[in-house]
Amino acid sequence: MALRDYEKDMQRCPRCSECKWVPLAKIKSWRFAQVCPSIGRYNFHSYSGGGRLIMGMSVLTGRIDYTDDYVDILYRCQMCGGCDISCKCNKDMEPLAIAQELRIKAVEDGQVSPVHMLLIDGLKKEDNMMQGKKADRGKWAEGLDVKDITQDRADIYFHAGCRYSFDEELWPDVRGAVNLLRKAGLEVGIGGKEENCCGCRAYEMGYKGELTKYAESNFDMLKAAGAKQIVTACAECYYGFKVLYPRFLKDLGIEVLHITEYLARLVQEGKLAPTKNTPLRVTYHDPCHLGRLGEPYVPWDGVEKKVFQQMYIYEPPKPWRKGTNGVYEAPRDVIRSIPGVELVEMERIKEYAWCCGAGGGVIDGYADFAQWTAMERMEEAKTTGAEAIVTACPWCKRNFTDAIAESGEKLKVFDVVELIEQAIR
Numbered sequence: 001m002a003l004r005d006y007e008k009d010m011q012r013c014p015r016c017s018e019c020k021w022v023p024l025a026k027i028k029s030w031r032f033a034q035v036c037p038s039i040g041r042y043n044f045h046s047y048s049g050g051g052r053l054i055m056g057m058s059v060l061t062g063r064i065d066y067t068d069d070y071v072d073i074l075y076r077c078q079m080c081g082g083c084d085i086s087c088k089c090n091k092d093m094e095p096l097a098i099a100q101e102l103r104i105k106a107v108e109d110g111q112v113s114p115v116h117m118l119l120i121d122g123l124k125k126e127d128n129m130m131q132g133k134k135a136d137r138g139k140w141a142e143g144l145d146v147k148d149i150t151q152d153r154a155d156i157y158f159h160a161g162c163r164y165s166f167d168e169e170l171w172p173d174v175r176g177a178v179n180l181l182r183k184a185g186l187e188v189g190i191g192g193k194e195e196n197c198c199g200c201r202a203y204e205m206g207y208k209g210e211l212t213k214y215a216e217s218n219f220d221m222l223k224a225a226g227a228k229q230i231v232t233a234c235a236e237c238y239y240g241f242k243v244l245y246p247r248f249l250k251d252l253g254i255e256v257l258h259i260t261e262y263l264a265r266l267v268q269e270g271k272l273a274p275t276k277n278t279p280l281r282v283t284y285h286d287p288c289h290l291g292r293l294g295e296p297y298v299p300w301d302g303v304e305k306k307v308f309q310q311m312y313i314y315e316p317p318k319p320w321r322k323g324t325n326g327v328y329e330a331p332r333d334v335i336r337s338i339p340g341v342e343l344v345e346m347e348r349i350k351e352y353a354w355c356c357g358a359g360g361g362v363i364d365g366y367a368d369f370a371q372w373t374a375m376e377r378m379e380e381a382k383t384t385g386a387e388a389i390v391t392a393c394p395w396c397k398r399n400f401t402d403a404i405a406e407s408g409e410k411l412k413v414f415d416v417v418e419l420i421e422q423a424i425r
Helices: 003-012 039-041 050-060 068-075 081-086 095-109 114-126 162-166 167-182 200-204 208-225 237-248 259-268 328-335 360-365 367-382 394-407 416-424
Strands: 157-158 188-192 229-232 255-258 280-284 303-307 313-317 341-345 388-391 410-413
Touching: 003 050, 003 095, 003 157, 039 367, 050 068, 050 081, 050 095, 050 410, 068 200, 081 095, 095 200, 114 200, 114 208, 114 259, 114 360, 157 167, 162 167, 162 394, 162 410, 167 188, 167 259, 167 394, 167 416, 200 237, 200 360, 208 237, 229 237, 229 259, 237 255, 255 259, 255 367, 259 416, 280 328, 328 341, 328 416, 360 367, 360 394, 367 394, 388 394, 388 416, 394 410, 410 416
Parallel strands: 157 188, 157 229, 229 255, 280 341, 280 388, 388 410
Antiparallel strands: 303 313
């Protein structure tokens, strides 16, 4: 769809500001009542979901043109979907889709972030978003007992993703994920140096063509490999495979699972048994792309009708993605299965979780904003009395780790994989 396809949404927005807050019934305190990092940080309406709808309408009608301030506001957003879910609590509109179309239009019009442009140039040259050499993409897996999916068939294709492939500090987590699958007796294949970016991160920056390019490439590789399941430890890659590919290309035709979903299944089946006592009080951070944005895509082919001169209805009823069907329980089940670990919850969780700050290209273009967002989450985590914050995404872990190092906080950061692997050794 294009920006003009959302014109009625932009006209109907009542400027209620619900996109800025956790829904009233879910608010537990004034301190952690906001859901949108952008408006929380910059406190000017244009930075909110509703503000971006005004921007979109102004662009469509020619009332404004591109300026440095416009472009800056456009990219100071993690594309986390918090505004979208809060809006849909009482209304049926698409603020996240409109923010996405604004970025796509900006890229088409040559109005891009210079930092993002460098990342996209690197993506085009080396097929990754980390400026790494493609030939080095498989180094994280050296010495592991896995198959090369480009040479041998395997039931499970494990997709590492760009961050895990080139961030050496995170290699133990992704290696641990593969080791746990192998420990359960599963046959695993990887792409190694032939693995490509999923295209999700480029898409959120506004580069739609890169998404379709890599979706087609990955689809062809998986079809040739004969894999029955694709498993990834990266929440953004999960979102790409589970939601974006079926939306823009076609369903992969195989089961897409996040590693926490697979681990929860293996623990339940008794194929993995955490036995080592780990006395630790932790809180879990829901990654945006695994949680509210990870809700499966359901296609809809219908019409919008105006009735009683004032209301719009959809025939057949439109399946709104309200975030409730994201991956929430699997990572929590894995954490609870570890002896000695106590899980305590923050105020904003699941579909109303506060973003880590790394998404939408913010960690690359606006590092100060990414750190501020992460520290807001740290403050919320500390109120639970937790010793550590646990997550299930390499971008979340990286941003939290960097923010803690910069601020001197003593809170620890773990990946779910890291915790359960320690309990099984």
